[in-house]
Amino acid sequence: MSAPNCRLCGAELAHTFVDLGMSPPCESYLTADQLDSAEVFYPLHVRICDRCLLVQLPAYIDAGEIFSHYAYFSSYSDSWVAHAKTFVEDAVDRLSLGEDSFIVEVASNDGYLLQHVVERGIRALGIEPAANVAEAAVAKGIPTEVAFLGEATGRDAAARHGAADLVVANNVFAHVPDIVDFARGLRRLVAGDGTVTIEIPHLMRLIEGNEYDTIYHEHYSYLSLLTTQRVLAEAGLVVVDVEELPTHGGSLRTWSVPADRARPPSDAVAAVLDAEAAAGLHSLEGHAGFADAVARVRDDLVEFLVGCSRRGETVVAYGAPGKGNTLLNHCGVRADQVAFAVDRNPFKQGRFLPGTHIPVLPPERLADARPDYVLIMPWNLRDEISAQLHPVRSWGGRLVVALPRLEVF
Template structure:
């Protein structure tokens, strides 16, 4: 990478180099195990002019998202998060029966179904054919397309301007930051709102959340860098919320620059926190690589010692972030014989690079392992409850991030 994709600067500094890994959602079918598997460098750098953290765009969104393995509706807490957001947005903006809501990267309709339930006109724009089809089957109008300025203009011409444009967990997934932002501006009404949720680089650095660095995520935002990115497409940041999702996210509220009010005090407060953490100078990034290396050493030490004691460790979940962790740590089936996932799409497949089998969740109760390594650690509260049955045989849960943590599984309600 020679130039920043936002400002064009060549002043790029290394943050952490995770080696080369396969794309994190390229799960393998059994028939692919004897075939070559491409791997790409995974090296996070930061632009010291605009402070946008980014990886090289070695994989196109078309390669990743035309058919996608992630279905948002399989996370109970994520569906509830979406329901709460819709309820709050209806009150905040407000959104009446004549409103029009567009969600970009709408996945399987996990969020817009709540808009449909309220009788508000909506449209999802989702590039993945398979998950877009699931959304339409659930009654959510969905266009199979990538967002660009032309797509935004075409949707606006056919459906009218959107009172609210939602872009949750997609702003990191597009290499053309400026073009995508121009697409958002094309969609939104002159007096409308854009709401974006994206992981916060501040918590990624502070909490060692390096497994959320993968090839689908082309950039990693602070509020400062997000403000500059929004401005590149004619949008102005007016408010921000700090969210616990994905280990720590920011919800950005933006409007067309011509109608935007001055940013709220919350924006100023978060900008001050980022500056205090050193994220607008190299000092905020220099220790991150060493802390990442410690996560790797601690997890490998635990797995090796458990194996030498004859104890069994299996995985829970097959998220994209888990594949960054497994590949960086070099974990193979000798240390983790399988993982499980609630998504039937992944059953019978294997994790990219590490080739660990993915089984249905019921396998854990059948085998009663000593430990369950929880790969979607960001859903800790939800999964401690879901995995309460592990307590029945004295099993324990292992969380690798932000540091290795071994906890007792919560006992089931009404049992000892």
Template sequence: MTRCRLCGSAALASVVDLGATPPCESFLAADRLDEPEPAYPLHLRVCTDCWLAQIPPLITPEETFKEYAYFSSYSTSWVEHARTFVADAVRRVGLGPDAFVVEVASNDGYLLKHVVDRGMRCLGIEPSVNVGAAAREAGVPTLTEFLGPDTGSAVREEHGPADLVVANNVYAHIPDVIGFTRGLRALVADDGWVSIEVQHLLTLIEENQYDTIYHEHFQYYTVASAIRALASGGLALVDVELLPTHGGSVRLWARPAEVAGEPSRRVADVLAREKAAGLRELSGYTEFSARVAKVRRDLLKFLIEAAERGETVVGYGAPGKGNTLLNHCGIRPDLLPYTVDRNPYKHGRFTPGTRIPILPPERIAADRPDYVLVLPWNLRAELVEQLSFVHDWGGRLVFPVPELSIVEAASREVTA
């Protein structure tokens, strides 16, 4: 990478180098275990002119998203998050029965099904063939396509302008951030609204959330860099919300620049927090790599010592972030013999790079391990409750990020 993809500057500084890993969602079928796996450098840099953090576009969205392993509806808390968002957006934007809502990267229809239930017109734009098919089966109209200016204009011409465009957890997934933003502007009505949820670089840095760095995340936003990205497509930020999702996200409320008006006080407050954290100068990034290294050392020490004591550790979940963690730490089946996942698509497959088997969740109760390493730590509250049965035989839950912590019982927690 020699130039910033947003402003074109050559002033890119290293934040953390995680080595080389396979794409995080390229789960291996059993008949592919003897085949080579491509691995790509995973090196996060930040532009010291516009402060957009980014990795090189070494894989294309077409490679990642034509068939995708992630189905949003398998997370109970995420479906509830979507339901609450739709209810709040209806009130905030004033969506009536004739409103038109478009979601970009609509996955399996987890969010738009709540719009359908309200009787409003909607359309999902989802590039993955398999999850888009699942959305249509669930009754959510879905176009299989990537968003760019041409797609946005074609949808607008066929369906009319959207009163609300939703883009949750996709703004980091596109290397052409300017073209994608122009696509959002093409979709939205001239007096409409755009809502974007994306992980907040502030919490990623402060909470050591380095496992959310992977190849399908091309950039990582502060509110300051998001304002510049939105402006590249003719949108202006009017409000922001800080969310607990994915370990710490921002919800960006934007409108066409011509009607946006002055941003809310909350925008100024978050910009001030980012500046105070040093995220508009290199000093805010210099210690991150050392803290990442400590997460790796602590997790490996725990796994090795558990193995030497003859204790069993298995995994829960097979999220993309888990594969960054497993590969960076060099964890193989000798330390983690398997992980489980609720998504049947992943059963019988193996994690990329580390080749750890993925089994159905029922295996944990059958094997009664001493520890369960929870890889989707961002769903902590949901999973502590969901996995409470592990304590029935004295088992404990382990969370690796932001620092190693062991949940010994429902009300007790030990931080290593």
């Protein structure tokens, strides 16, 4: 069987970054009448290109199948909405945007970010591929078009609405199989004197923190600043500044402009590139060893759950994020080890996690069950969720995270 080819440079992908075996699509939550039907599992075999160093998952599942009807609604995370509001405030000040400006967000979800733009009286447009999620944004009064971004759709949107002063792409750059076409779509959307901002989970932090649950089929690429620069360069965009963010276990926010007006990059760009080089990410050899760290995380969680089972202690999960399904399936967890999960998203309530068939219930069920342990699945929101789960301590329950290492607190 021939190896797949790199989505950036076209080279054959002959090197493995990590192989997590087979897993179902992480957002394919099941209804009760689907539990006795066959589920399709796909490989989670992540490769690295030895030519351009892009870490990537082959497109085992078509993006249209994943994103046309989506289970993730950004507004259910209070901290994420607050993060978006702070970004809008800072970007408006930094770029001197006002009522005559135009902001476009790609993968705008349910309007979690653009609602803050509209509140300021700035013209906004969302481009969102999931029709069910886009409906929620439109209900908030946010103009939203249902489309997958590429060069053609970016050109069309700009022709109808005008070029944007700011184009925002938060946590979507990794979600597109044709990342170069997507980058060219960003360039088509932005004005000649405009700015493109992109937020991406930082590959360097993923490796440092053993954050392997962020590997799933809708994440096609795992990006460093170096590889982000290389992709954007294919679209005529130049990274002129970068910020390091704590979100999603450690992210980057890049600020890019069209190449013909790019100024020299900031010192922050050089600093991040130097840190990546020191961590080995600018060489193929520097990416080795991640698979061993992943195996340790798996073993620790399995040993903890087996111990709880032998002692007759109950474990439930808080949150049913897609990345949690990567962790649970890789560890072979089932409902006899984690009795149920709770989630604030009503779309997920009453359904079952893919692969593991763990039921998803409303958060109120925690107090009824009074479990011994609550496993926090969105570990990147640990502080926010720990505060929400303060009542668990009243019955002697304890909280657990599996990543970046197993911790009971």
